[in-house]
Amino acid sequence: MSRDKRRNTRVDAGFEAYVTVGEVVMPVRTRNISLKGALLAGCGDCDEGTQCELHLPLSAGVRIVVNGVIRRCKGDEAAMAFTEMDDLSFTFLHRLVQLNAPDPESIDDELLDVFENF
Numbered sequence: 824m825s826r827d828k829r830r831n832t833r834v835d836a837g838f839e840a841y842v843t844v845g846e847v848v849m850p851v852r853t854r855n856i857s858l859k860g861a862l863l864a865g866c867g868d869c870d871e872g873t874q875c876e877l878h879l880p881l882s883a884g885v886r887i888v889v890n891g892v893i894r895r896c897k898g899d900e901a902a903m904a905f906t907e908m909d910d911l912s913f914t915f916l917h918r919l920v921q922l923n924a925p926d927p928e929s930i931d932d933e934l935l936d937v938f939e940n941f
Contacts, residue, residue, distance in 0.1 A: 831857040831933050834923035840879040842866060842903075853879070858920055858933055860891065860904045867899035877903060887912045887919070 833855040842849045842863065849869075854862040861877065869875065871893055879887040889912060895902040908916070921930040 831859045832920065832924050832926075832929060833857040833862075834920055836919070836923055838879055840877060842869070843876045843878065844869070844873055851877075854900065856916075856920060858905075858916060858930070860894070860902060863901050863903055865899055866893070866896075866901035866903075869893045869896055869901040871896055875903065877905075881915060881919070885915070887915045889916070 834857070836853050836856050838853045838856070840851050840853055840863070842851050847868075849866060851863040851865040854864050856862075863869075863877075873893040875891060875893060877887070877889045877891060879889075881887065888908065889905045890907040891903045891905045893901045894904045917930065917934070921927045924930050
């Protein structure tokens with residue numbers, strides 16, 4: 824865990840993805856991602872408080888889809904807090920974070936916190 828106050832491990836991950844806000848689709852790239860949120864590059868048109876949906880393709884026909892809200896914006900980066908996702912997307916997200924974490928076992932310890940705060 825970093826020195827800041829985050830309780831969830833963020834992993835550096837530069838995945839191509841896209842964000843939808845209403846009918847608008849924006850290509851983005853993840854800078855980092857956790858079980859609770861992501862920092863997105865290329866989201867300069869997003870505003871704080873915007874409800875959006877992140878689509879993270881993993882392979883043909885397999886993707887993580889997460890609803891969330893933009894919490895912070897700076898330049899072309901936006902911090903998205905996840906608010907809702909289906910079970911399959913959560914399973915893929917959990918595994919993605921776990922595979923990229925420096926301490927994979929710690930990710931399982933974070934699961935209780937994730938479920939308590941959703």
